[in-house]
Amino acid sequence: MVETTLFPSERLSEFSARVFEHYGVPRADAAQAAAVLAAADLRGVDSHGVARLHTYVDMLELGRINPRPNVRIVRESASTATVDGDNGLGLVVGPRANEIAHAKAASAGSGWVSVCHTNHYGIAGWYAMQGLARAHIGWAMTNSTKLVAPLFGAERMLGTNPIAIAFPCGSEPPIVVDLATCAAAYGKVEIAKRHNAPIPAGWAIDRAGRVTTDPQAMIDGGALLPLGSERELGGHKGYALALSVDILCAVLSGANWGPFTPPFALRQEVPKRSVGKGIGHFFGAMRIDAFVDPAEFGRQMDDLVRTFRATRAAPGTSGVLLPGDPEREAEALRRAEGIPLVQPVVEDLRDVSRITGVPFA
Amino acid sequence: MVETTLFPSERLSEFSARVFEHYGVPRADAAQAAAVLAAADLRGVDSHGVARLHTYVDMLELGRINPRPNVRIVRESASTATVDGDNGLGLVVGPRANEIAHAKAASAGSGWVSVCHTNHYGIAGWYAMQGLARAHIGWAMTNSTKLVAPLFGAERMLGTNPIAIAFPCGSEPPIVVDLATCAAAYGKVEIAKRHNAPIPAGWAIDRAGRVTTDPQAMIDGGALLPLGSERELGGHKGYALALSVDILCAVLSGANWGPFTPPFALRQEVPKRSVGKGIGHFFGAMRIDAFVDPAEFGRQMDDLVRTFRATRAAPGTSGVLLPGDPEREAEALRRAEGIPLVQPVVEDLRDVSRITGVPFA
Numbered sequence: 251m252v253e254t255t256l257f258p259s260e261r262l263s264e265f266s267a268r269v270f271e272h273y274g275v276p277r278a279d280a281a282q283a284a285a286v287l288a289a290a291d292l293r294g295v296d297s298h299g300v301a302r303l304h305t306y307v308d309m310l311e312l313g314r315i316n317p318r319p320n321v322r323i324v325r326e327s328a329s330t331a332t333v334d335g336d337n338g339l340g341l342v343v344g345p346r347a348n349e350i351a352h353a354k355a356a357s358a359g360s361g362w363v364s365v366c367h368t369n370h371y372g373i374a375g376w377y378a379m380q381g382l383a384r385a386h387i388g389w390a391m392t393n394s395t396k397l398v399a400p401l402f403g404a405e406r407m408l409g410t411n412p413i414a415i416a417f418p419c420g421s422e423p424p425i426v427v428d429l430a431t432c433a434a435a436y437g438k439v440e441i442a443k444r445h446n447a448p449i450p451a452g453w454a455i456d457r458a459g460r461v462t463t464d465p466q467a468m469i470d471g472g473a474l475l476p477l478g479s480e481r482e483l484g485g486h487k488g489y490a491l492a493l494s495v496d497i498l499c500a501v502l503s504g505a506n507w508g509p510f511t512p513p514f515a516l517r518q519e520v521p522k523r524s525v526g527k528g529i530g531h532f533f534g535a536m537r538i539d540a541f542v543d544p545a546e547f548g549r550q551m552d553d554l555v556r557t558f559r560a561t562r563a564a565p566g567t568s569g570v571l572l573p574g575d576p577e578r579e580a581e582a583l584r585r586a587e588g589i590p591l592v593q594p595v596v597e598d599l600r601d602v603s604r605i606t607g608v609p610f611a
Numbered sequence: 612m613v614e615t616t617l618f619p620s621e622r623l624s625e626f627s628a629r630v631f632e633h634y635g636v637p638r639a640d641a642a643q644a645a646a647v648l649a650a651a652d653l654r655g656v657d658s659h660g661v662a663r664l665h666t667y668v669d670m671l672e673l674g675r676i677n678p679r680p681n682v683r684i685v686r687e688s689a690s691t692a693t694v695d696g697d698n699g700l701g702l703v704v705g706p707r708a709n710e711i712a713h714a715k716a717a718s719a720g721s722g723w724v725s726v727c728h729t730n731h732y733g734i735a736g737w738y739a740m741q742g743l744a745r746a747h748i749g750w751a752m753t754n755s756t757k758l759v760a761p762l763f764g765a766e767r768m769l770g771t772n773p774i775a776i777a778f779p780c781g782s783e784p785p786i787v788v789d790l791a792t793c794a795a796a797y798g799k800v801e802i803a804k805r806h807n808a809p810i811p812a813g814w815a816i817d818r819a820g821r822v823t824t825d826p827q828a829m830i831d832g833g834a835l836l837p838l839g840s841e842r843e844l845g846g847h848k849g850y851a852l853a854l855s856v857d858i859l860c861a862v863l864s865g866a867n868w869g870p871f872t873p874p875f876a877l878r879q880e881v882p883k884r885s886v887g888k889g890i891g892h893f894f895g896a897m898r899i900d901a902f903v904d905p906a907e908f909g910r911q912m913d914d915l916v917r918t919f920r921a922t923r924a925a926p927g928t929s930g931v932l933l934p935g936d937p938e939r940e941a942e943a944l945r946r947a948e949g950i951p952l953v954q955p956v957v958e959d960l961r962d963v964s965r966i967t968g969v970p971f972a
Contacts, residue, residue, distance in 0.1 A: 507915055
């Protein structure tokens with residue numbers, strides 16, 4: 251059992267917001283960025299919450315991220331836009347570009363926005379969920395630093411390139427899909443290493459390109475495998491999805507793609523060349539009433555959710571979940587009890603406090 | 612080695628077209644339907660070509676499919692439409708609805724069309740590729756008869772629900788993603804059974820919901836597993852993708868979803884209840900110049916394709932492919948040499964000839 255300390259979500263997000271403000275991020279943007287981080291912590295996606303604050307600080311401290319970006323549309327049509335994030339925080343650029351997608355959907359039925367010159371935007375699911383209250387289906391993708399091998403490749407060429415889609419229901423909670431297009435998260439490999447435990451065959455390859463169960467062999471120049479793992483179980487499919495995300499986020503917007511996607515953290519390898527500006531995101535919004543009566547959609551979605559919950563359960567499992575269930579359960583618990591932070595994250599936040607002078611008690 | 616007979620693609624598609632015409636399908640629609648079947652055979656997707664003609668014939672013979680559908684838009688916005696296929700052949704309804712998506716993209720930057728009251732539409736990749744010549748990115752999805760279990764489920768609840776996306780390049784051939792959201796195709800389970808061979812763990816479960824390596828145990832009331840297989844390798848991700856396809860194709864259009872999706876073939880189980888009309892498709896089109904200068908997009912895509920081909924190869928493999936490579940190679944070969952049909956398919960076509968009186972020599 252890992253020891254954790256509980257912190258109220260509000261306290262963490264106040265701290266994050268003040269840290270961003272310290273670097274000249276305008277108050278409203280700082281609050282927005284902090285809210286996206288807080289959403290990750292609340293939903294149990296610990297890798298994308300305040301655990302990442304120190305990395306954002308490193309980049310801001312060195313002037314690698316623009317605290318006051320001029321986020322602007324560089325090309326558009328009735329239902330599409332390309333946005334240049336002016337090297338701002340992804341946590342600031344992302345919400346604005348996503349809002350453009352939803353505004354386009356309001357006027358044209360759907361809105362699709364590809365974003366260049368941006369940085370790490372946090373948790374993909376948060377973006378997809380922004381349309382739920384408006385009866386929109388929301389989509390969010392991003393590319394990221396290379397970590398994943400294409401099928402039959404022996405080196406890192408793609409990011410973990412997530413796809414998130416959120417569907418509103420009627421009286422049932424929404425379905426929120428949020429998946430990285432690799433077989434398993436890098437964080438899980440790190441955890442196995444800390445516990446001196448092997449990783450399952452299918453998660454990773456070593457630097458020679460062979461499937462490995464040794465977490466250290468993946469970390470030392472190996473790579474994660476795409477969703478589907480090897481060829482036999484469909485690794486070509488996860489690779490194709492990761493590549494599609496890369497093209498929609500980066501080639502369509504003019505950002506860096508594939509192995510040239512710049513790193514999120516200072517200690518990560520700098521790509522050999524630059525083929526665009528920053529990293530890329532892709533957002534989509536679809537107005538449900540542009541397709542079908544929203545009340546009928548809600549009734550059918552409720553029926554679908556109940557039908558899937560009633561699936562006969564596989565032995566040794568607690569039965570079928572709907573995408574978004576685990577995160578919603580985590581959020582209910584963490585809103586009541588607080589966010590559990592492990593000691594290294596608490597130490598990191600104390601370090602951020604020392605660097606910035608923002609109190610963290 | 613399986614024995615095959617080679618047939619020129621044109622001869623097979625002429626035969627298919629005349630068979631459709633025999634059932635009252637108008638000449639242009641019959642030619643369109645035959646062209647979609649031929650595309651599958653040319654691209655090496657044998658399961659979706661003339662091997663399926665007998666099944667279409669069974670349905671037309673019994674009046675289960677409307678040969679002269681009134682395909683119409685029932686709701687629309689600048690960038691979206693919902694289409695009712697009037698129970699036509701999917702091979703006829705699909706191309707028309709897809710064309711509506713591309714026409715919307717021409718005027719509004721992107722076009723998204725959800726289709727109800729339709730039937731099996733053939734190979735998803737064909738639809739996605741229809742935008743390539745117009746510098747559009749094309750998307751195509753469909754739901755289908757239940758065959759796949761949701762993660763932690765012990766029964767069939769979802770179709771193999773494919774996702775296809777086609778991206779034009781500059782001078783390189785296009786990238787064509789076309790993947791079913793299950794770990795492996797049902798056809799592969801059938802092949803293993805014919806060879807008395809086990810299937811890999813991760814493809815399927817038996818009727819009790821346990822992972823099985825016995826193809827017969829899957830066929831007898833078991834189910835395929837989603838892409839990612841079990842929880843450890845990301846089976847929840849493939850399940851979430853399959854469910855998303857189902858919602859976009861069927862809930863958004865008013866078609867039947869999940870376990871209620873009607874069967875393609877007569878011998879398949881009839882669903883317990885009906886929750887909509889027919890099966891559902893979803894098409895998308897994005898005009899590249901609505902996002903970025905198409906010449907620049909072409910240059911970047913060419914660079915991306917060459918960069919990925921130059922990935923260091925994993926040992927024991929011939930190196931990294933791009934999505935669409937195997938199908939393009941099959942097409943080059945089959946255009947030159949003909950379509951290899953196995954004897955049972957040839958017998959099936961002879962039977963179609965006997966039923967319809969259309970000569971097949």
